[in-house]
Amino acid sequence: MTILQISDTHNRHQLLTDLPAADVLVHCGDLTDMGTEQEVLAFLNWFIESPYPYKLFVTGNHDLCLWDAEDIEDLPQNIYFLQDRGCEIGNVKFFGLGYNHQESLIPTDVVILITHEPPMMILDKSSGRHWGNLPLRNRVMEVRPQYHLFGHAHESYGIVQSGTTIFSNGSVMDNLYQLCHAPRLIEL
Numbered sequence: 001m002t003i004l005q006i007s008d009t010h011n012r013h014q015l016l017t018d019l020p021a022a023d024v025l026v027h028c029g030d031l032t033d034m035g036t037e038q039e040v041l042a043f044l045n046w047f048i049e050s051p052y053p054y055k056l057f058v059t060g061n062h063d064l065c066l067w068d069a070e071d072i073e074d075l076p077q078n079i080y081f082l083q084d085r086g087c088e089i090g091n092v093k094f095f096g097l098g099y100n101h102q103e104s105l106i107p108t109d110v111v112i113l114i115t116h117e118p119p120m121m122i123l124d125k126s127s128g129r130h131w132g133n134l135p136l137r138n139r140v141m142e143v144r145p146q147y148h149l150f151g152h153a154h155e156s157y158g159i160v161q162s163g164t165t166i167f168s169n170g171s172v173m174d175n176l177y178q179l180c181h182a183p184r185l186i187e188l
Contacts, residue, residue, distance in 0.1 A: 001090055003112070003186040004052070005170035007151025010062065011039055013046050015179045016172070022185060024089060025052040028151040028170055029060025029099060029116030033177075037065050048076060054089050056080045058096040060116040060152065067099065082114055092188065095145075103139035113145040117152050123160060123169035126153040140165065147186065157181040 004020060007028035019025075027047070032039035040063070047055055055078060059066045066072075072081045080087045082096020084105050095110040097103070099117065106113060117133045118124035119140050124132030131153045140148055144164050151171040159168045166186075174180045 001092060001188040003147075003149075003188065005149050005168055005184040005186060006172055007116070007149075007169070008060070008154055008171040008173050009043075010173060010177055011042070012173065012177065012179060013043055016183065019050070019183060020185055022052060024054045024056060025050055026112075026114055026149055026170075027055075027057040028114055028149055029058050030062045030151060031057065031060065032063050032065075035062050035064025035066070040065060044072075044075075048079065052078075054078050054080070056082055056087070056094060056096065056114060058082050058114050058116055059099045061099050063099070086110065097136075103133075103135045106139050106143055108143050110143060110145045111147070113140065113143070113148045115148070115150045118150045118156065118169055119148065119167070122162065122167050123150075123156040123158050124153045126155040127175060146188075149186075159184065 002022040003024045004022035005026045008030040011033045031043040083098045086095035093111045096114040119137030120132035120134040148167050154171045156169050170184050172181045
């Protein structure tokens with residue numbers, strides 16, 4: 001299975017052209033800039049039209065109108081809004097945690113964890129500050145998913161392994177909201 005990870009597009013998703021083929025497209029939040037319904041609809045129209053068999057996304061700190069949403073009506077069957085819930089694709093268990101939601105919701109059998117926030121001290125530094133979440137880090141170290149995909153800290157785009165978990169910050173924008181990082185392909 002091939003996963004294409006993007007994060008922090010902030011209404012600039014149309015700039016992502018010539019994206020590589022993948023089985024699953026994952027967006028790790030901050031799909032909008034101001035968090036309005038109009039911005040979410042514009043993103044969803046682009047996301048729906050993107051030519052990927054499966055598409056998953058979670059909320060970020062900018063996606064205000066989705067923070068308390070439990071579901072989004074009328075999404076195509078191949079699109080999953082993983083707001084504190086999981087899905088299984090090809091025997092791979094994905095779980096998405098909404099922005100600033102309880103880490104205890106993360107199940108112990110998750111293979112690919114999707115959050116917006118990074119875990120504390122792992123690819124979380126931006127503007128000279130660590131933006132990571134300590135309770136999230138503790139839960140990830142306890143659960144040990146194969147992959148933890150996130151964004152939020154634009155300047156910490158990268159991939160590292162700690163223990164058995166591969167951590168991937170897929171922020172495609174810099175702090176000036178300029179597209180500067182390539183979407184990340186992950187082969188399972």
